[in-house]
Amino acid sequence: MRWKSQIGLILVVILTDLLVVGLVQHDDVIYRTPLGRIERVTNLKKVPQTDNFNNHDYRAKQRLQIKILNGKHRGQTVSVKNEYSGSQATDLKYRPGQTVLLHFNGTGQRVKGATILDLKRDVAITILVVIAVGLLILMRRTGIHAIVSVLLNMVLFFIAVEIDVQESGYAVLAIFSVVAVLFSAITLALVLGWNKKMMVSLLTTLAGTFSAMLIGGLVFSLTGNGGLHFETMEYVTQNPEPLFLAETVLGSLGAVMDESTDIIVSLAKLRKENPQISMKQLWISGRNIGKTIMGPLLNVLFMIFMADTFSMMVLYLRNGNSWQYAFEMNMQLGFVQSLISGIGIVLTVPIASWLTGVFFKNKGVPTNG
Structure with a gap:
């Protein structure tokens, strides 16, 4: 039937x-x-x-x-x-x-x-x-949860944009950092349910994303944003640097969340099937899973970035501009965002493995978790 x-x-x-x-x-x-x-x-x-x-x-x-x-x-x-x-x-x-x-x-x-x-x-x-x-x-329940999470995240995004416009961009990074936390919590709660795996995935996602942002921000600060052409951000009527960082937070969030969920769900299942597994074995297993996932995720980010800038690159090159100038005007900021996202993806592997070992170290994962 x-x-x-x-x-x-x-x-x-x-x-x-x-x-x-x-x-x-x-x-x-x-x-x-x-x-x-x-x-x-x-x-x-x-x-x-x-x-x-x-x-x-x-x-x-x-x-x-x-x-x-x-x-x-x-x-x-x-x-x-x-x-x-x-x-x-x-x-x-x-x-x-x-x-x-x-x-x-x-x-x-x-x-x-x-x-x-x-x-x-x-x-x-x-x-x-x-x-x-x-x-x-x-896909029934799983698919409906995905639809609900997308709709809720869209509503949050439009509210955040409206607040940013009303505030004239003065708090854009803070606004979208809060939105990133809410995006993660809503999506993971609907996909995984309100349980231990969801909490570990949320902590890992936020830790991986904001660690990468901290490293990127530190590099920008030490170099004085040398070589970064924020003026190439089209139609920006507010300070472009914090807007760029806000874009980077949202851009890296999805990939980091995907990776952390895959690692943590796999390790939680492994822990449930073998309650006596040691933290070291969980760490090694998480690292091996991460190695498998990292490559495709990094390539997906790079291909999305390339597809987004391809048409303008061709236009610049067809009009006699050098590769260096065309890259600086069209691809540079997106490439930097991809690098920061890549740092987040790499950092997520040890963070996810360690947090899973800490949260599930004493007993198997409950049936509902």
Whole structure:
């Protein structure tokens, strides 16, 4: 009967996901911004372009016939011109069937003209969200706990950002340090339950993260932030250094939490199966588990960092900048964050092994812990 229940749950999740996507695809009436669907596209002549660095591109124009989908002008058709480049770095080439956000240039009984603001992107985002949520729901209790923890952490994050804005950034590092503690406590309590493993994982996560931050802060202080280009942080209207450190706390927290949980849960299970195991054996086992986990975690951090900066690196290099300058302007701060996170990952291994030995040294782990 269990497999029938699982199949039923899968069908319910799929049907619910399809319903949600369908509703979002036809949610035009809830938008205040005018929406339009591109009915016909006429592509005009392309004009080749070459810059001083021999980069080849082209400019082209389109004439779009757009049907208005909401508001008092619903059903009317408006003609819009669009200019785009072949690279589409700062513009878009549109095609029939796409839904766009519009700004009317002049209105009366009929729309006289319009400008495209952007694509309506909520359908694509919704599809990704419902797939992720659906897969988590199929994992039942564990997946639901993960969804709840993500939602709670999102609420905390937005509250913290609002407080930071209200305080004009004067206490950004303190605010997000508190948020990091709350993130860890909420996530671990929902994933592991309120027990000894959760407490040890929380202590390890915080110790590993803030030890790495302490080392990073000490290095910055001793070197006077030499060589760090905080001015490359885009659109920052507050002191960039503490904001950078706050970003680093949140960036390293996830990897350290993942590693500490894996080590501690494994050691707790080992302790439960063999209550007579010595603290030295726990230490060695924890170190071996950590060696296995460290490599993939460090590579994941590096790949995320590379993916985040790849497009701007290519842009800088294609415009004649040296590798050194492109690295300093785009990758340097992210690379420093990755190094601090890597320090936290390495420090977490001995911290997790030692704390597990201390907390579980006298008796086996209780059944519920």
